[in-house]
Amino acid sequence: MFKYIVKRLFYAFLTLLxxxxxxxxxxxxxxxxPFIGEKAIPETTLKALNAKYGLDKPVxxxxxxxxxxxxxxxxxxxxxYNRPVNDIIAxxxxxxxxxxxxxxxxxxxxxxxxxIVAAVKRGTKWDTVTMFIAIVGVSVPGFIIxxxxxxxxxxxxxxxxGIRFFPITGWNSFASKLLPAFALSFGSxxxxxxxxxxxxLDVLGQxxxxxxxxxxxxxxxxxxxxxxxxxxxxxxxxxxPIAAAVLTGAFVVENIFAVPGMGKFFVLSIQxxxxxxxxxTTLFYGAFLVIANLIVDIAYGFIDPRVKLTDAKE
Amino acid sequence: MNKxxxxxxxxxxxxxxxxxxxxxxxxxxxVAEGEVLAIVGESGCGKSVTAxxxxxxxxxxxxxxxxxxxxxxxxxxxxxxxxDMMKIRGKDVSMIxxxxxxxxxxTMQVGKQLTEAIQHHQKLSKEDAHKEAIRLLQxxxxxxxxxxxxxxxxxFSGGMRQRVMIAxxxxxxxxxxxxxxxTTALDVTIQAQIMxxxxxxxxxxxxxxxxxxHDLGVVASMADRVAVMYAGKIxxxxxxxxxxxxxxxxxxxxxxxxxPTTDMDRSVRLVSIAGTPxxxxxPPVGCGFASRxxxxxxxxxxxxxxxxxxxxxxxxxxxxxxxxxxxxxxGGEA
Amino acid sequence: xxxIDQSQFEWIGANVSDAESIKRPSTTYWKDAMHxxxxxKAAMVCLFFIVFIILMSVIVPWVSPYTISEQHLTHTDASxxxxxxxxxxxxxxxxxxxxxxxxxxxxxxxxxxxxxxFSAVFINFIIGVIYxxxxxxxxxxxxxxxxxxxxxxxxxPYLIIVVLLMMVLPPGPTTMIIAYATVGxxxxxxxxxxxxxxxxxxxxxxxxxVMGAKPSRIIGRHLLPNTLSxxxxxxxxxIPSAIFTEAFLSYIGLGVPVPLASWGVLANDGSRVFxxxxxxxxxxxxxxxxxxxxxxxxxxxxxDALDPKLRR
Numbered sequence: 001m002f003k004y005i006v007k008r009l010f011y012a013f014l015t016l017l018x019x020x021x022x023x024x025x026x027x028x029x030x031x032x033x034p035f036i037g038e039k040a041i042p043e044t045t046l047k048a049l050n051a052k053y054g055l056d057k058p059v060x061x062x063x064x065x066x067x068x069x070x071x072x073x074x075x076x077x078x079x080x081y082n083r084p085v086n087d088i089i090a091x092x093x094x095x096x097x098x099x100x101x102x103x104x105x106x107x108x109x110x111x112x113x114x115x116i117v118a119a120v121k122r123g124t125k126w127d128t129v130t131m132f133i134a135i136v137g138v139s140v141p142g143f144i145i146x147x148x149x150x151x152x153x154x155x156x157x158x159x160x161x162g163i164r165f166f167p168i169t170g171w172n173s174f175a176s177k178l179l180p181a182f183a184l185s186f187g188s189x190x191x192x193x194x195x196x197x198x199x200x201l202d203v204l205g206q207x208x209x210x211x212x213x214x215x216x217x218x219x220x221x222x223x224x225x226x227x228x229x230x231x232x233x234x235x236x237x238x239x240x241p242i243a244a245a246v247l248t249g250a251f252v253v254e255n256i257f258a259v260p261g262m263g264k265f266f267v268l269s270i271q272x273x274x275x276x277x278x279x280x281t282t283l284f285y286g287a288f289l290v291i292a293n294l295i296v297d298i299a300y301g302f303i304d305p306r307v308k309l310t311d312a313k314e
Numbered sequence: 315m316n317k318x319x320x321x322x323x324x325x326x327x328x329x330x331x332x333x334x335x336x337x338x339x340x341x342x343x344x345v346a347e348g349e350v351l352a353i354v355g356e357s358g359c360g361k362s363v364t365a366x367x368x369x370x371x372x373x374x375x376x377x378x379x380x381x382x383x384x385x386x387x388x389x390x391x392x393x394x395x396x397x398d399m400m401k402i403r404g405k406d407v408s409m410i411x412x413x414x415x416x417x418x419x420x421t422m423q424v425g426k427q428l429t430e431a432i433q434h435h436q437k438l439s440k441e442d443a444h445k446e447a448i449r450l451l452q453x454x455x456x457x458x459x460x461x462x463x464x465x466x467x468x469x470f471s472g473g474m475r476q477r478v479m480i481a482x483x484x485x486x487x488x489x490x491x492x493x494x495x496x497t498t499a500l501d502v503t504i505q506a507q508i509m510x511x512x513x514x515x516x517x518x519x520x521x522x523x524x525x526x527x528h529d530l531g532v533v534a535s536m537a538d539r540v541a542v543m544y545a546g547k548i549x550x551x552x553x554x555x556x557x558x559x560x561x562x563x564x565x566x567x568x569x570x571x572x573x574p575t576t577d578m579d580r581s582v583r584l585v586s587i588a589g590t591p592x593x594x595x596x597p598p599v600g601c602g603f604a605s606r607x608x609x610x611x612x613x614x615x616x617x618x619x620x621x622x623x624x625x626x627x628x629x630x631x632x633x634x635x636x637x638x639x640x641x642x643x644x645g646g647e648a
Numbered sequence: 649x650x651x652i653d654q655s656q657f658e659w660i661g662a663n664v665s666d667a668e669s670i671k672r673p674s675t676t677y678w679k680d681a682m683h684x685x686x687x688x689k690a691a692m693v694c695l696f697f698i699v700f701i702i703l704m705s706v707i708v709p710w711v712s713p714y715t716i717s718e719q720h721l722t723h724t725d726a727s728x729x730x731x732x733x734x735x736x737x738x739x740x741x742x743x744x745x746x747x748x749x750x751x752x753x754x755x756x757x758x759x760x761x762x763x764x765x766f767s768a769v770f771i772n773f774i775i776g777v778i779y780x781x782x783x784x785x786x787x788x789x790x791x792x793x794x795x796x797x798x799x800x801x802x803x804x805p806y807l808i809i810v811v812l813l814m815m816v817l818p819p820g821p822t823t824m825i826i827a828y829a830t831v832g833x834x835x836x837x838x839x840x841x842x843x844x845x846x847x848x849x850x851x852x853x854x855x856x857x858v859m860g861a862k863p864s865r866i867i868g869r870h871l872l873p874n875t876l877s878x879x880x881x882x883x884x885x886x887i888p889s890a891i892f893t894e895a896f897l898s899y900i901g902l903g904v905p906v907p908l909a910s911w912g913v914l915a916n917d918g919s920r921v922f923x924x925x926x927x928x929x930x931x932x933x934x935x936x937x938x939x940x941x942x943x944x945x946x947x948x949x950x951x952d953a954l955d956p957k958l959r960r
Contacts (some may be wrong), residue, residue, distance in 0.1 A: 011796075015803030022804075022812070029816045135948070139941035141892050143899055144933040147919055151926055207416040210371055215431035215482065216404035219396070225430070229421050244805035252899055256919070267900045270811070278815060282808050289805050305421060305466040613656040639657045 004301050012294040017067070019286040023279045024066045028059075075280030080272045085280030088265055093284075095171055096254065096261035100247050102177065103185035107242065111189045112228075112235060115196020119204060119231075120223060130193065137190025143252040146183035150256060153179060169258035180257040184249055188242045192235055200231040236300050240293035247285060317385075318489045318522045319345040319368065319407075324382035326360075326367050329375055335594050337363045339546035340382070342621075345490065348520040352533040352554075354569075355543035358591065361526045364543075365492045368524075369407055370399050387489050405435045408483035412495040414475035418467035425463025428482055435486040450481040454511060473504035480511060484519070491515075492524045497532060509535055530573050534558060539627075542566050545591050545602030552628035562630035565603045601633070609634055681877075684953040691949025694942035701939055705762055708755035713737045716756045717907040720747035725925050741931050745921055750928065753909045754935060760910040762939075764824050765890035771829040773883055776836025777875075783837065784844030785867065791841070798834045806831040810893065814902045821904055828893050832886070839882055843875045877954035884947035888940035895936050911936045 057065075069076075075085035118130040154168040167176040203209065204227055212226045254263030262281065269277035326338040338360040345351045353361045366372045368384055370391065384391035387406055394402065411417045419427060428447035432438060438446065444463075451459035454477040467475060476496060483491055493512065497505035513536055516523055525537060533540055534554065541551040542565065550563040561567045571585040589606040592598050601607070604614040613633050622635035633639060685691055709716070713735070723730060723739075724747040730739045741750035783794040801809075813827040847853055853870050861869075891911070897903055898912025899919075911932045918929030 011799060011803065015800050018800050019804050022809070026812050026816050135941060135944055136937075139888060139944050140933075140937040141895055141940075143896070143919075144915065144929075144937060147922055147929055147933070151922060155923060207411055207413060208419040211411065211417045211479070211482070212419070212430075213371055214369055214403055214409045215485075216400045216402070216434055217430065218400055221434075226419050226422070230419065241805075244807075248805055248807040252896065255900075270815070271901050273815075275815070278811070282812055286804050286808055290803050293803060303421075305468070608661060610660045611656065612658045612660060615660070633657070636657075638654065640654070 001301060005298055008294055008297045008301075012290050015290050016071075016287055019290075020067050020070050020283065021063065023283055024063055027275060027279055070283055075283060076276040078269070078274055078277040078280070080269065080274035080277060085277055085284075088277070089262070089281070089284055092260060092262045092265055095259055096247070096250050096263065099171070099177070099180055099184065099254065099259055099261060100243070100250055102181040103188070103246050103250075104239075104243055106181060107185035107188035107192060107246070108235075108239070110185075111192025112196050112232065114189070114193040115235075116200055116223065116228060116231075118193065118197040119200030120219075122201065127197075131197065134190040134193045134197075137186045138194065140186075142183055142187050142249045143256060145186050146180065146253045146256040149179045149183050171257075171259045171261075176257075180253050180259055183256070184246055184253045187249065188246055191238070191242065191245075195238060196231060196235055199234045200227060203227045203231040206230075233300070233304055236296060236303065240289070240296045243292045243296075244289045247289065316347045317344050318347055318349075318387060319524075320383075320385040321364070321368070322383040322385075324364065324367065324384065325380035326363055326372070327378050327380050329378060333595055336380075336597055337546055337594055338367070339594075339597060341543070341546075341548050343541050343548060343551060345522045345524060347489070347522055348516065350516060350523045350525055350536055350538050352525045352527060352537035352540045353543055354527060354530065354533055354540060356528055356591065358594075359543045360546040360594075361543050362494055365409070365494050365524060365526050368490075368492065369403055369409060370394070370396075371403075371409070401435075404431050404488070405486045406488055407490040407492065408486070408488045409492040409494060410476070410479050410483050410496045413499045414472055414479055415499065417479055418470075418475055420467055423464055423466060424470070424478055428463070428478070428485060431482055431485045446485070447481075450485055451478070453484070453515075454478070454481040456481075472500055473507060476500060476504075476508055477511065480508075480515070484515065484521075487519060488521060490522045490524065492526070494526045495528070496525075497529070498527070505532070512536065530569070542569070545597065546594055547602060547631065549603065549632070550628075550630040552625065552630075556625060556628045560625065560628070562624040562628065562635065563603075563632045564607045564609050564634070566630075568606075568608075601631070611639075681953045685949055688949040688953065691946050691953075694945040694949070697938060697942040698946065701758060701935070701942075702762065705755050705758035709752060709759060712749070712752040712755075714749035714752045716748065716753050716909055718748065720749070723747060725921065725928075727925075727927070742925075742927060744917060744928055750914075750931060753914060754911075754931060757909040757911045757914050757932065758935060758939075760821055760904055760908055761891055761894055761912065761936075764821050764828075764894050764910070765887050767825045768828040768832060768890045768893075769883055769886045771825065772833040772836050772886060773879070775829070775833040777840050777879065779833065780837035780840030780842075781844060781867075781871075784841035784848070785863075785871070787845070787848075795838075795841070798837060801831060801834055804831075807893070807896065810897065811900075811902065814897060819902070819905045821908070821910075824894060824897065824904065827897075828890055832890070836879070836882060836886070839878060840875055843878055844871055847871050847874055881947055881951045881954060884943055884950055888943045891936060891940055891943075 073086065075089070077083070078085050078088060081088065114130045114134065118127045118134075121127050149166075150168055154166050157166070158164050165175065166179050167173065170176045171180075209222060209226060212222045217225075250259075250261065251263040251266050253259075254261045255267055258264075265277065266281050268274075269281065321341060321343050324338055324341045325336070328335040328337055341360070341364055343351065353364065355361050363372065363377075367377070367379065368386065368391065379392055382392065386402065389398075389402060389406070391399075391402070418424065425444065425447050428450060429440070429443040432443040432446050433440070436443075436446075447463060448459045451462060456462050456474060456477055462470075467478075470478065480496075496512070497508050500508065509532060512523065512525075515521065516536075525532070527533060537554045539552065540554050540557040541548045542557065542563065543549065544565050550557065550561065550566045552560075552562075556562075557566060558570065561570055565587075568585065568587045572587065574584055587606055592602055592605070598604065598615075600613070600615045600617055601610075601619050604610045607614065611633060617633075619631045619633045619636075621629040621631050624630050624635055714737070720743055722734070723743055724745055725743065727742050730742050731737075739749050739751060741754060744750055744753070779794065783791045809831050810827045813830060814823060817823040817826065847870065853866060856866055856870055894903075894910060895912035895915060898910055899916045901916070903913045903916065904910050914932035915929055915936065918925075918932055922929045
């Protein structure tokens with residue numbers, strides 16, 4: 001187990017290093033010069049500035065300085081806002097995290113439940129309906145679902161009934177959080193339910209389910225005590241990528257519902273070509289998700305008793 | 315002797331993509347208290363399906379009991395509801411499966427898997443159930459049962475897992491134990507240990523055992539009576555002695571001839587049975603073995619042979635034993 | 649016992665050829681798979697939709713009386729089926745805020761979106777099969793290194809890499825293809841590698857090796873054909889993912905530059921006037937969704953049809 005955790009930690013570190021290096025070279029490849037602005041800068045000042053920011057040093061030294069800065073948590077200064085990127089993240093990320101974690105929990109719980117229902121009721125109406133919803137969820141991008149929800153439930157429903165069930169925008173009341181969280185979670189919910197169904201069907205065909213049945217256990221006990229725990233393993237392994245999908249998907253959903261999270265800043269930074277902001281956000285999200293992945297991997301090691309000894313997870 | 319199980323004219327079919335597969339086509343037998351009945355036959359002859367139908371373990375659909383009767387300690391199995399079956403399974407009848415590697419839940423401690431069945435059928439406290447589980451592990455000769463109970467299946471060897479399976483099957487002292495090829499997936503030395511264990515348990519507990527196997531050596535070592543199955547039917551049933559020394563059906567004879575013995579001259583070649591069993595999607599009209607049988611007669615192709623009594627408690631489904639068949643009285647040796 | 653005529657007991661003897669005769673019609677793997685796919689109604693409907701969308705995307709921009717950037721300032725934001733009295737043509741899907749014909753733009757956008765998706769997936773396929781094939785066939789240390797590289801790439805959320813790449817490269821369809829292909833191939837590589845690995849262990853491949861088959865023959869005759877089915881399924885399921893990526897990037901402002909249109913760009917344009925003219929968002933949204941749905945369902949159908957475990 002210890003070896004397993006060390007190995008995972010090492011990979012997480014390597015991934016972060018690769019991401020930082022990649023970002024560094026991307027920034028260097030960008031067209032333009034950081035000090036070319038509206039006013040012409042005198043030659044001497046430019047030299048001084050280059051020296052100050054270490055731009056006169058060889059590339060590998062610059063890379064080292066950059067990596068050191070990033071690993072110390074310094075993401076640079078936003079050109080557009082003229083504020084440290086750290087500050088902006090500290091201000092906006094809590095909203096994105098709130099939205100993200102709500103969506104993730106909703107997607108996981110509902111996805112797993114729907115997957116179980118579909119597998120247990122295989123071939124019935126339940127299965128057909130659940131899997132139809134799931135395939136629609138996989139196929140319709142979150143921003144489209146968000147826009148449609150906003151239009152029909154936020155706007156049309158209000159116009160029809162005169163009661164505002166769901167605010168169109170904002171992030172304050174509980175009702176205002178429902179639509180964005182649902183729009184963001186739908187795709188992941190669908191993915192999880194499809195995966196859970198397949199996994200559940202696979203487990204239900206295993207010999208140990210027959211053993212449990214031959215002991216006289218009820219269908220309910222067999223499903224909850226024997227099948228679900230084994231079937232949920234593959235779902236746990238995709239939680240990392242799912243978290244990534246939810247958090248990146250939030251960029252767009254937040255814009256639709258005017259949630260004051262990172263989405264607004266990120267999209268705006270792309271439109272204004274605010275490179276430090278983009279690279280800073282990218283690095284932050286990358287690191288966040290690498291750590292999320294790491295936690296999932298370690299949790300998996302604790303949940304599946306087979307990993308403890310054999311390290312056989314691939 | 316009291317009958318533990320009576321199976322009467324059982325037909326089981328599977329509704330598949332290709333059509334109805336008639337896996338079991340009229341099977342009749344019974345098992346008495348403390349008796350070991352071996353069901354032998356090659357793969358796909360319907361022996362496992364028969365066994366699993368006794369416990370209604372086959373998923374239905376696609377499986378379907380077409381007709382017939384199963385009485386287990388005077389309980390009607392065919393018409394029993396799923397709720398009734400939950401009380402019967404594990405308590406009146408339990409089962410050991412072929413592959414011990416896949417039969418235990420990989421994410422549950424072995425002790426927990428044992429106590430689960432105990433608690434389900436006997437209203438015991440958690441502690442008492444645990445004690446009972448340890449006692450069972452001792453009964454099947456697992457060393458350090460206390461520590462072993464806390465381990466997961468992947469920490470056990472194949473033979474050890476089969477012992478756990480046996481312990482689990484015995485947990486509520488069932489009247490009938492069905493062992494579906496309990497040794498096929500194990501090493502030869504381990505096979506002998508498991509068979510010894512089963513023999514010992516039978517002597518201690520007087521549990522009736524249905525032993526399903528295609529290994530005639532295993533049959534000889536422990537069965538009281540033997541039923542030979544072919545293409546979804548029992549072609550011959552009798553005492554182990556009858557079957558091994560006075561086989562009455564050509565298939566049984568061919569099966570015995572294909573068995574090597576240690577005192578055999580090495581120049582003698584083993585006899586194999588040419589051909590393959592019929593496709594049970596379209597079973598033949600007459601005797602299932604007809605096309606591979608050296609003694610095949612005209613009638614064998616057109617009429618299903620009924621069971622003929624060839625001795626006391628010895629039945630064979632072969633036209634050779636019909637009283638009108640020339641040479642029937644002499645046994646019709648091929 | 650009833651009396652039976654003696655002639656019935658005439659000896660025939662074993663007739664093994666009778667027992668050996670195969671009673672079921674034999675079909676090849678692909679024939680059988682096609683047969684099963686044809687029986688899957690949902691998949692066939694999806695196939696029809698895909699063909700329809702591709703044909704429309706190819707044909708409509710050619711025959712349409714309008715071009716994608718031609719503006720009709722007299723009737724901007726026109727509703728669906730608006731008839732232009734000046735030239736007698738109909739704007740089937742109406743016009744947008746700049747007075748451009750949405751019907752033409754939708755199918756021209758479909759061209760761009762589908763071109764990006766197909767090209768990206770094709771590049772993924774080439775890289776993935778070669779990379780995964782090498783990793784799986786050689787195995788050992790090479791495999792170890794190659795797989796660790798994939799693990800690191802996979803550790804970074806792909807949309808983030810794509811966004812970074814899009815910033816650096818000049819905007820356009822090619823950039824999108826490159827950006828997606830840079831990270832998208834890892835899934836295919838893993839899949840091919842896993843398949844080759846397990847096939848290598850199969851007895852029939854070992855048997856071929858023992859009998860002295862050359863590596864080229866083993867790869868060509870045994871490994872590749874048996875990998876083909878999973879690869880086809882994966883390709884079908886990768887297309888919706890590529891379409892989604894294009895739409896997502898366009899939506900956050902990294903799409904193809906004007907005057908080009910893609911479904912993502914159209915959805916983005918539509919979303920600005922969504923509350924007033926919902927059809928301008930709903931039409932591209934439906935196109936994106938139907939196409940993704942069709943490829944997903946077709947992929948599911950193909951997987952079921954090609955799965956040898958389901959073959960009976």
